[in-house]
Amino acid sequence: MTELAETPAQPGAARTQGRPRSSRAHEAILEAVLDLLADGVSVEALSMEAIAARAGVGKATIYRRWAGKDELLLEALVKLKGPPPQPLGDSVRADLVRLLTVVGPKDERAVRVMPCLFPEVHRSSEAYRIWQEGMAEPRREVMREVLRRGIATGELRPDTDVEVTTSLLISPMLLHRMVRWNPALDGYEDLAERVVDTVLRGVTA
């Protein structure tokens, strides 16, 4: 994140600055949140009692570290997703493919946890904010930077709509990974390349 001035600071981090982030209780609590969500517990039903029980700590330990469930959830989601991959500054194509390809060992819980957030968006504007700040916006911002760079270098059309193109690139990958929206894409090992190349070249003859 350090290369991108406009990227917001990792949310959730501020609250716990100066505290021992490596403490086993802290990590166990975050892991408990993610395990419960991955097991199918809805965000709405997620209780401090259940989190404490799963983590093997008392509720007081949680309340000492986080102001409430929303703050805890936000930090757990940031931990789950990790920082967005960084562009290398090669060609726009190479960087876009890199951003759309999962880098490093993937936390298998992510594909089960993310769909759980979707119904919450309509229930709570706070859940929407947490999801956007913790997961969606940092990834969009890295993508925007690459597209803006491509416009500046002349690789991309000067009239490229950065927001629309960002959504075009990320949305198909997101829906396929999260909920297997189009099962016809199951066999595509090079899905990221194909998405990028189609957006770059267009389909007009």
Place this chain on the structure above:
Amino acid sequence: MTELAETPAQPGAARTQGRPRSSRAHEAILEAVLDLLADGVSVEALSMEAIAARAGVGKATIYRRWAGKDELLLEALVKLKGPPPQPLGDSVRADLVRLLTVVGPKDERAVRVMPCLFPEVHRSSEAYRIWQEGMAEPRREVMREVLRRGIATGELRPDTDVEVTTSLLISPMLLHRMVRWNPALDGYEDLAERVVDTVLRGVTA
């Protein structure tokens, strides 16, 4: 759907053929399912008791008409989404824009109900099938037909990947309408046109 030979028959319809589809009880039960889901009841928590109570009928009335919750849910979702818009056969561009633009009065419950299905996909392969058959696949198939026609008429590149392009076109609209994935797109009244034009022209300079 009648123009498209490969489009699957409307699921859920077969079970109730010959029965009075217009009966008030039948409609009240379907409406009750949609109202409960739109109110935030999860698919998992949706009970025949709650549906019967909301519809003002006895549980036996439901069981006489549907084999189980899955069948009832499928018919309710098909009713909610309605048939996919039909291409008019003008230019590929005009038809793609038409397919991505919501046609007719929109059922406001759809944007609240659809995200509720997402967590279910990982809980139940039956829920995945219902969602795909009732909502996703009929819309993809209409889109594929337009793209195949464009390849045949020479409007689109002969090597256009129909599956990837279908996902590219629909996914950004779906994520934006359902969960407002990218709030930067809120102000785009011509989002469908912009998505279609970007995919048609590409963004390479």
